[in-house]
Each structure stands twice: as C-alpha cells, then as structure tokens.
Amino acid sequence: MAALQITDVKKRYKSLQALGGVSLTIEQGEFFGLLGPNGAGKTTLISIVAGLNRADSGSVAIHGHDVVNDYREARKHLGVVPQELVFDPFFTVRETLRMQSGYFGLKNNDAWIDEVMENLDLTNKADTNMRALSGGMKRRVLVAQALVHKPPVIVLDEPTAGVDVELRQTLWQFIGRLNREGHTIVLTTHYLEEAQALCNRIAMLKFGKVVALDSTSALIKRISGSQLIVQLGQGRLPEGLHHLVSHPDELVSGNKYTLRVTDYAEVEPILATLRQSGAVIEDMHLQQADLEDVFIQIMEGEK
Numbered sequence: 385m386a387a388l389q390i391t392d393v394k395k396r397y398k399s400l401q402a403l404g405g406v407s408l409t410i411e412q413g414e415f416f417g418l419l420g421p422n423g424a425g426k427t428t429l430i431s432i433v434a435g436l437n438r439a440d441s442g443s444v445a446i447h448g449h450d451v452v453n454d455y456r457e458a459r460k461h462l463g464v465v466p467q468e469l470v471f472d473p474f475f476t477v478r479e480t481l482r483m484q485s486g487y488f489g490l491k492n493n494d495a496w497i498d499e500v501m502e503n504l505d506l507t508n509k510a511d512t513n514m515r516a517l518s519g520g521m522k523r524r525v526l527v528a529q530a531l532v533h534k535p536p537v538i539v540l541d542e543p544t545a546g547v548d549v550e551l552r553q554t555l556w557q558f559i560g561r562l563n564r565e566g567h568t569i570v571l572t573t574h575y576l577e578e579a580q581a582l583c584n585r586i587a588m589l590k591f592g593k594v595v596a597l598d599s600t601s602a603l604i605k606r607i608s609g610s611q612l613i614v615q616l617g618q619g620r621l622p623e624g625l626h627h628l629v630s631h632p633d634e635l636v637s638g639n640k641y642t643l644r645v646t647d648y649a650e651v652e653p654i655l656a657t658l659r660q661s662g663a664v665i666e667d668m669h670l671q672q673a674d675l676e677d678v679f680i681q682i683m684e685g686e687k
C-alpha cells in the first residue's frame with residue numbers, strides 16, 4: 385500500500401487554477417521532495433493532504449485512508465510541519481506537546497515527548513513559555529508537534545526557511561533517522577542542495593502541474609556536462625559566447641558568467657575567445673551539473 389496516493393487533485397481559487405490535476409504515488413519509506421517555484425501549488429497540495437483544505441475533485445489517501453471520508457484515520461498516519469509559526473503563547477513547550485498528544489488520544493506519551501525534545505535540542509526549553517522562544521526554537525517545537533503521535537508519514541513544508549545551520553543539522557539527523565526506521569518523508573524546500581542530498585525521488589510542480597517526476601539521480605543525469613564559471617576582472621562577455629550562458633540575467637548585470645559546456649574540450653576555445661576580446665579572467669572553475677541546474681532548465685522549459 386502506498387504511503388501517499390494522490391489522484392488527479394484539482395483546486396481552483398476563483399479564476400486561479402492552483403492545482404490542475406496532480407497525481408503522485410509515494411511509497412512507504414521514501415524520502416520524497418516536492419519542489420517548485422513560489423506559487424506552484426505545493427502548500428495547497430499539502431493542506432489538502434492534511435485535510436485542512438478541500439480539493440475540488442480528485443482524491444488523497446494516506447496508507448489507504450481517504451483524507452475526506454476517513455479523515456481521523458488518515459490524520460493519525462500523518463504528521464505535518466507547516467510553514468507558518470502558529471502557537472498558543474501561554475503554554476510551555478512540554479504543555480504544547482502534551483496537548484497535541486491529547487488531540488490524538490495519546491495518554492502517557494511523556495517518554496516519546498522527551499525523546500523528541502532531546503533529538504531536537506529542546507530539552508532545556510521544556511518549561512519555557514512559547515512566547516519566550518526565538519523563531520528557530522519555535523520551529524523546532526513545530527517539528528516536535530508533528531511527531532508526537534509517531535506518524536508513519538511526515539510532511540515538512542519548508543522546515544528550514546530562515547533557520548540556522550545548527551537546527552538544519554539537528555533536524556536532518558533526526559528526520560534521517562526516522563526515515564531509516566521506516567517513516568516516509570515528504571519535503572518541500574527552496575534549498576535545492578538540501579533536496580539533492582536528502583531526497584531519493586523528486587516531483588517538480590509548476591502552475592499546479594507535475595512537470596517532472598523521477599529519482600534524484602535520474603533528474604541530475606538529464607543534464608549532461610558541466611558548467612564553466614568565469615568571473616571577469618575587466619571587459620564583458622563577448623557576444624560569441626552569449627549562447628552558452630545558463631542564466632540570462634548574468635548578461636544584464638555583474639561580471640560573473642555560468643557557461644554550459646558538454647566536455648572539457650570546449651573550455652579552451654572559450655578561453656581563446658575571451659583572450660581575443662581583451663577580457664581579463666579574475667576567477668574560473670568547472671562545476672558539475674546539480675539539481676539547481678535541472679530545476680532551472682525544467683522550469684524555463686515550462687513557461
């Protein structure tokens with residue numbers, strides 16, 4: 385049985401088609417990335433999965449439980465870390481987590497609550513009121529809240545937006561452990577490096593449609609070759625090389641250019657063209673294609 389079965393989900397906000405028929409099957413134990421530019425529909429899809437929003441048509445099942453007709457069971461199988469920080473400021477961290485446990489009908493959940501707090505470095509804040517926590521600490525509590533009922537499917541909506549390196553590491557260590565123990569993880573993030581390092585499979589969404597769906601390694605292999613990054617101390621990029629530029633806005637401003645090369649033999653002619661134009665190279669390195677390149681290419685192709 386799939387961890388998450390999303391079938392032809394459509395959602396419209398007045399004249400805006402936020403989701404135009406999304407279908408995805410995410411298997412148990414996957415670490416799945418849901419990527420897309422701002423407004424692609426990721427949060428809308430997650431809120432439908434979480435039962436916080438209703439699809440106009442289509443269906444979503446979590447471990448076989450329909451999120452509308454079998455809401456309570458579906459919800460038990462799911463933990464969602466939302467993007468926005470919303471809390472009752474008058475409760476302590478431990479009280480907040482106990483209340484969340486109560487919501488799922490769990491009594492005597494303190495051993496797990498302690499373990500979650502320990503793993504998220506929250507133990508010394510257990511008796512602190514929510515209002516006295518920093519933004520990063522509040523985000524840790526959001527993660528802890530999503531995990532109190534040990535859900536088999538964990539959805540994280542941009543959990544590392546604006547958080548420090550320490551929390552990222554703590555969070556990914558813990559989430560990685562849960563994934564190895566069999567939990568399914570669905571992650572949305574704008575940090576493509578993070579997605580590349582963590583996710584075994586990725587869906588890319590644009591204008592409410594899935595425009596790419598593949599294993600992370602297969603997606604990266606779609607781009608053959610590398611990129612030559614050159615920074616010029618003097619002069620601009622000669623016109624003869626403009627067609628190689630990966631990011632067109634680099635031609636408008638700055639002196640750093642990302643040039644597509646399919647193999648090393650192409651580097652020397654590029655350097656010769658630069659020399660002839662009188663440009664002075666300040667810095668230069670060759671970089672393998674990564675998920676960000678694939679993302680840009682796919683999104684540009686889907687205008």
Ligand SMILES: Nc1ncnc2c1ncn2[C@@H]1O[C@H](COP(=O)(O)OP(=O)(O)OP(=O)(O)O)[C@@H](O)[C@H]1O
Nearest residue numbers: 397398400402420421422423424425426427428429
């Ligand atoms: N409640 C709403 N009413 C009207 N339009 C909405 C509503 N919620 C979302 N939208 C619109 O639906 C589209 C998809 O938004 P959504 O928040 O799902 O995108 P996203 O991929 O999560 O974006 P981001 O990366 O910025 O979080 C956007 O154009 C957004 O403006």
